[in-house]
Amino acid sequence: MSAFENLMGFARDTAALGQVAGRLGWDQETMMPRGAADQRSEEMAAMEKMLHARRTDPKVGEWLAAIDPATLDEVGQAQVREISRAFDRASKVPADLAVEIAKVTSRAQGQWAQARADEDVAAFLPVLEQVVALKRREGEALAAGGNVYDAMVDDYEQNMTGAELAAMFDTMRPRLVALREAALAAEAPQKLSGHFDADKQMQLTEKLALAFGYDLNHGRIDKAVHPFSSGSGHDVRITTRTSDHDPFNCFYSTIHEVGHACYEQNVDDAYLLTPIGGGVSMGVHESQSRIYENQLGRSAAFSGWVYGQMRDVFGDFGIASAEEFYRTVNRVNDGYIRTEADEVQYNLHVMLRFDLERALMLGDLSVNDLEAAWNDRFKADFGYVVDKPSNGCLQDVHWSVGLFGYFPTYSLGNVYAGCLHQALRQAVPDLDAQLAAGDTAAATGWLKESLQRHGGLYAPRDVVRRASGMEPSAEPLLEYLEAKFKGIYGL
Amino acid sequence: MSAFENLMGFARDTAALGQVAGRLGWDQETMMPRGAADQRSEEMAAMEKMLHARRTDPKVGEWLAAIDPATLDEVGQAQVREISRAFDRASKVPADLAVEIAKVTSRAQGQWAQARADEDVAAFLPVLEQVVALKRREGEALAAGGNVYDAMVDDYEQNMTGAELAAMFDTMRPRLVALREAALAAEAPQKLSGHFDADKQMQLTEKLALAFGYDLNHGRIDKAVHPFSSGSGHDVRITTRTSDHDPFNCFYSTIHEVGHACYEQNVDDAYLLTPIGGGVSMGVHESQSRIYENQLGRSAAFSGWVYGQMRDVFGDFGIASAEEFYRTVNRVNDGYIRTEADEVQYNLHVMLRFDLERALMLGDLSVNDLEAAWNDRFKADFGYVVDKPSNGCLQDVHWSVGLFGYFPTYSLGNVYAGCLHQALRQAVPDLDAQLAAGDTAAATGWLKESLQRHGGLYAPRDVVRRASGMEPSAEPLLEYLEAKFKGIYGL
Structure with a gap:
């Protein structure tokens, strides 16, 4: 067998084992008996240790060294590129540092949850200090003299840099702040109220998932505390949750996860x-979940169909027309929490985190100054004061588990979704007529054909460029948001 | 770190990874989307390949060679004994033979299922011939000049031999044949009839599981096509099934799996x-499932309690008294199928398979003569003729997947259960009074304390000897069966 064949055989097994680890994560959130948590964490640790050993196996380095990519076709080159990337990254981080990070972040996650419950930032800072120090050491090892934060972003979004993200976000921030202010000063749409049966929510959520092309022969829907999508290929499972007073949370988180799935x-x-058998990056992944959820799911056309479905299932629930329902679905609310934010404000939450975590990683902000920096920035962008840490710098789990460089991919996904949506509207001129009938086939078919089917074949920005026919930028997203919300709020 | 510490660290990870593979098997039978089967088989193959590589890792051999068991305590010696056993067995089988067996048995299982559906023995024989030839080669590699069948039995029941099993079974067969004939000649108990709601069966089955001490904080109950127990330690899951007309199938298979769990x-x-963190052998495992299901679950005392529970849940279901219910639960039926057999006939089914598979492995029976040999033996022991292959030599999956040496552990489990039951009755004189109230705590507590808690610390026969205080033999089982069924049938 050739070096390439050996490498691919090994990589296929590693991919299969990675899928197993993912399934274990799914089980933990959905099926695992409560008392199994400690045992499970040992099982997961053994899986991670084994997977890490495979990714850094010296054999992989030898095979890679023996392969001339020029002799391979496009697919082979992409496979080697991905294997090489993972090998280089894993090999650059000293084993004892990786172990130390795993240990400290495991502890930090527990302390974060406790600090958040106690509204006690000070209790979390010492361990966050350790996490930041360890992650900076990891970043230095990865960057090898380059920019520490760029090295971290690269883990989630290949070839993207902090400077490029900052430039992109700088064009977005003032226009979003202005749009937010204008919307909140205008007359607000009606709020949803009433009681919505959980079983009926689950029935409708399955119908919505199927309407977006989710394949239940290769997936399943369960309830979990946090909605997520898990797995690749022929076994991709999603979770959702129900809230008696907020069925939108169920429906739109399902559509979001269906985009990922x-x-x-x-x-x-x-x-x-x-x-290359899965999504190519976090940003491109988020572009799919967001375009399903927002540009399609929260459009006037599709939300009109959802309105009819909800009337069929729940009867009259106090909203008199599809037009008013569309405004309710897209209502801009005061609030502190990123995960509950609407399309206008979501990216403001992300940019705040991006600037702070970049400064932390580059040594421009100390952990002790984090809370003040968060609260100042929040006041500046949102116009009111953070009332408690759980609504401020303690709201997200990410930093406690060492996820630095991850936050900006959320907004990058929105930016990519903006580009794709513009191209989709040109490719499918009568899209709204189809969406109004609950038919997403042309839209999701276009996304599958233009982007999804390629998996990791092309680098993230390349696949968005190919699919959208444009150089990715924030402009299409901003134009879409301004047009949409000026319409909704009569601005 | 010492060689022993290194060995144990590696073995703990291997045990954790083995648990993950087991959980994947559970998922496959309960939760997996239908269309994921092909992908799953690749994932399972990658897990098995990785686990096999760990079991035969040369490092394990080096650590084992560097350890002097005399320097270890009892637990350490047991750990080394188990690791050494697995290492020796896995190392003795050439890798290409192991791969060939995996491939052929995977194909053979599909062909067996098709042949059984078609009632076509001839269609199954060519692949069975291959399986038998490969397993004999494996047995020769394992036996290294010794008895091929003994080497196979040893995989499931350490230190047990075909000759010892044959001697044990020879004492059982005539007495069971005689008991069977007498029971079937006597007046039969009433049969259960009627319709039993599936949801209510599941509610009662959970109550039964809890009554036998199954811990739902470290387990869960789901439905599956075939009942099974899966996992060790703090995550041990069971499955059951419901049949509208046969709630006993649900209840007693649950109690059986609860014994394993x-x-x-x-x-x-x-x-x-x-x-050593799991059950020590198949035979000892089966002793637990059988004593829960039969000696306890089908006793007059406990079945009286079940009768009351069923009356509460299902109302009047046509059986007038707890006494008649006890006779119904233990009814000896004509039939062909091992898995549906009662306590009297079950071991006759097993012994038939034991004699045939032993002859196949030792070269005393050819695959082409298997069906005739089966049918002759069945006629001799059961008194009537096999009507079709799915009721005869095609009924069990075992041989198609290469399980030779496994069948006798079912009856060995019954024998062990007989010994344990005799000792339990002496240890808990008022057991029936407790069982009549649905209280199994004294019985299951005694089993836990005497046997279950030891896991793999002692060899199989040793742990049964310690717990029962006697040299294991078939006599207690035979005396129990004869007394019980002579009572039920008024013989």
Whole structure:
């Protein structure tokens, strides 16, 4: 066998084992008996240790060294690129540092949860200080003299840099702040109220998932505390949750997760269980979940269909027309929490975190100054004061578990979704007529054909450029948001 | 770190990874989307390949060679014994033979299922011929000049031999044949009839599981096509099934699986995720499932309590008294199928398979003569003729997947259960009064304390000898069966 064949055989097994670890994560959130938590964490640790050993196996380095990519076709080159990336990254981080990070972040996550419950920032800072120091050491090892934060972003979004993100976000921030202020000063749409049966929510949520092309023969829907999508290829599972007074949370988190899941289900079968057999990056992944959820799911056309479905299931629930329902679905609310934010404000939450975490990683902000910096920035962008830490710098789990460089991919996904949506509207001129009938086939088919099926074949920005036919920028997203919310709020 | 510490660290991870593979098997039978089957088989194959590589890792051999067991305590010696056993067995089988067996048995299982559906023995024989030839080669590699069949039995029941089993079964067969004939000649108990709601069966089955001490904080109950127990330690899950007309199938298969599951849940926490952290052998495992199901679950005392529970849940279901219910639960029926057999006939089914598979492995029976040999033996022991292959030599999956040496452990489990039951009755004189109130705590507590908590600390026969205080033999089982069924049938 050639070095390439050996490498691919090994990589396929590693991909399969990675899927197993993912399934274990799914089980933990959905099926695992409560008392199994400690045992499970040992099982997960053994899986991670084994996977890390495979990713850094010296054999992989030898095979890579023996391969001339020029002799391979496009797919082979992409496989080698992905394997090489993972090998280089894993090999650059000293084993004892990786172990130390795993230990400290495991502890930090527990302390974060406790500090958040106690509204006690000071109790969390010492361990966050350790996490930041360890992650900076990791970043230095990865950057090898380059920019520490860029090295971290690269883990989630290949070839993206902090400076590029900052430039992109700088064009977005003032326009979003202005749009937010204008919307909140105008007359607000009606709020949803009433009681919505949980079983009926689950029935309708399945119907919505199917309407977006989610394949239940290769997936399943369960309830969990936090909605998520898990797995690749022929086994991609999603979770959702119900709230008696907030069925939108169930429906739109389902559509969001279906976007992630369809991306994974729709990758070309030829790449199944290989390094390019899943979504290519966090940003591109988020572009799919967001375009399903927002540009399609919260459009006037599709929300009109949802209104009819909800009337069928729940009867009259106090909203008199599809037009008013559309405004309610897109209502801009005061609030502190990123995960509950509407389309206008969501990116402001992300940019705040991006600037702070970048400064932390580059040594421009100390952990002790984090809370003040958060609260100042929040006041500046949102116009009111953070009332308690759980609504401020303690609201997200990310930093406690060492996820630095991850936050900006949320907004990058929105930016990519803006580009894709503009191209989709040109490719499918009668899209609204279809969406109004609950038919997403043309839209999701276009996304599958233009982007999803490629998996990791092309680098993130390349696949968005190919699919949208434009150089990715924030402009399409901003134009879409301004047009949409000026319409809704009569600005 | 010492060689022993290194070995144990590696073995703990291997045990944890083995648990993950088991959980994947559970998922496959309960939760997996239908369309994920092909991908799953690749994932399972990658897990098995990785686990096999760990079991035969040369490092394990080096550590074992560097350890002097005399320097270890009893627990350490047991750990080394188990690791050494697995290492020796896995190392003796050439890798290409192991791969060939995996491939052929995977194909053979599909062909068996098709042949059984078609009632076509001839269609199954060519692949069975291959399986038998490959397993004999494996047995020769394992036996290294010794008895091929003994080497196979040893995989499931350490230190047991075909000759010892044959001697044991020879004492059982004539007495069971005689008991069977007498029972079937006597007046039969009433049969259960009627319709039993599936949801209510599941409610009562959970109550029964809890009554036998199954810990739902470390387990869960789901439906599956075939009932099974899966996992060790703090995550031991069982499955059951419902049939509208046969609630006993649900209730007694649950109690059976609870016996297996409690054995795994009750192993000393100090052995969690180590080579001795689970049940010690198939035979001892089956002794637990059988004593829960039969000696306890089908006793007059406990079945009286079940009768009351069923009346509460289902109302009047046509059986007038607890006494008649006890006779119904233990009814000896004509039939062909091992898994549906009562206590009297079950071991006759097993012995038939034991004699045939032993002859196949020792070269005393050819695959082409298997069906005739089966049918002759069945006629001799059961008194009537096999009507079709799915009721005869095609009924069990075992041989198609290469399980030779496994069948006798079912009856060995019954024999062990007989010994344990005799000792339990002496240890808990008022057992029937407790069982009549649905209280199994004294019985299951005694089993936990005497046997289950030890996990793999003692060899199979040793732990039964210690717990029962006697040299294991078939006599207690035979005396129990004869007394019980002579009572039920007024013989």
